Amino acid sequence: MKVSAVITLKKDVLDPQGKIIHQTLNNMGFDSINEVRQGKYFEIDIKENDKKKAEEKIENICKKLLANLVIEDFKIIGSQ
Amino acid sequence: MNSSVITFPGSNCDRDMDVALKKFGFKNKMVWHNDVELPKSDLVVLPGGFSYGDYLRCGSMASKSKIMQSVIKFAKDGGKVMGICNGFQILVESGLLPGALLRNKYLEFICKNVFVKINDKDNSYFKNLKKDTLELHIAHNEGNYFCSKEQVKEIDDNNQIAIYYSNMSGNVDENDNPNGSIKNIAGIFNKEKNVLGMMPHPERMIDPALSGEDGSIFFENLINNLK
Secondary structure: OEEEEEEEEOOOOOOHHHHHHHHHHHHOOOOOOOOOOOEEEEEEEOOOOOHHHHHHHHHHHHHHHHOOOOOEEEEEEEEO | OEEEEEEOOOEOOHHHHHHHHHHOOOEEEEEEOOOOOOOOOOEEEEOOEOHHHHOOOOOOOHHHOHHHHHHHHHHHOOOEEEEEOHHHHHHHHHOOOOOEEEOOOOOOOEEEEEEEEEOOOOOOOOOOOOOOEEEEEEEEOOOEEEOOHHHHHHHHHOOOEEEEEEOOOOOOOHHHOOOOOHHHEEEEEOOOOOEEEEOOEHHHOOOOOOOOOHHHHHHHHHHHHHO
16 A cells, blocks of 8 residues: 655744745745745555554654654655 | 774765764775664765655654664663764754754855854763864755754753854854754754754865864764764
């Protein structure tokens, strides 16, 4: 089963890369953007056919390695 | 005094640290990240560099390597562990130090000399140091120290802030903050003060022909404190 997870910086953590992307978009004429936050996307193929169990395992992996919970949040966004 | 420097794939200040430690009297051993046991050590150093190519987050992969299990145990038993630059990043990723190190505020790799003010001398690293401000070298892309407001208060209340970025005379001001670190923090301790993480590189300031000598002052004092 493939499980997808997204990791983003917490709201109160400065995201300078997101800011620069926002500025660049403004310069390109996309002037209706309020904010850009950059994150990471993971697609993990796991030997598990039960959706709930697979997502639980990926949640644990996010907590232990993929996300640093001091500065980041994670979200499982789908599995198939 | 016995010391150990851990080499991870991508460490590049490990040999500089070896030279510095030996110059000031340590019997140093280099330890590979895949080793399991630490040699008998009075000080363990996690050096600077780009361990595991800074993949995922700086220091995150190294913090899970085999030798780190022994380093964490050594630190929890009161052993002295010092992390410089990437070593500091590994220490926060391993949970031995609070907080995190983010991308520098202005997205630049910073490589220059800075001044740091010693905030606390009630510990084995800075006790009896004859100067209050040191000139050291920084070279990093992710040195922007961050932690929550509650954590800042906690580390401040516990005197866990080791050094601040400052000017030459030791005044701590936002103008001398190179990377956006909260409160100009350049280095911190754990609660027990046996673990120190800092972005500046004292091992780069040990030769009057090449650099300043404030690193020499730091290492000379350190070995005397550990005796």
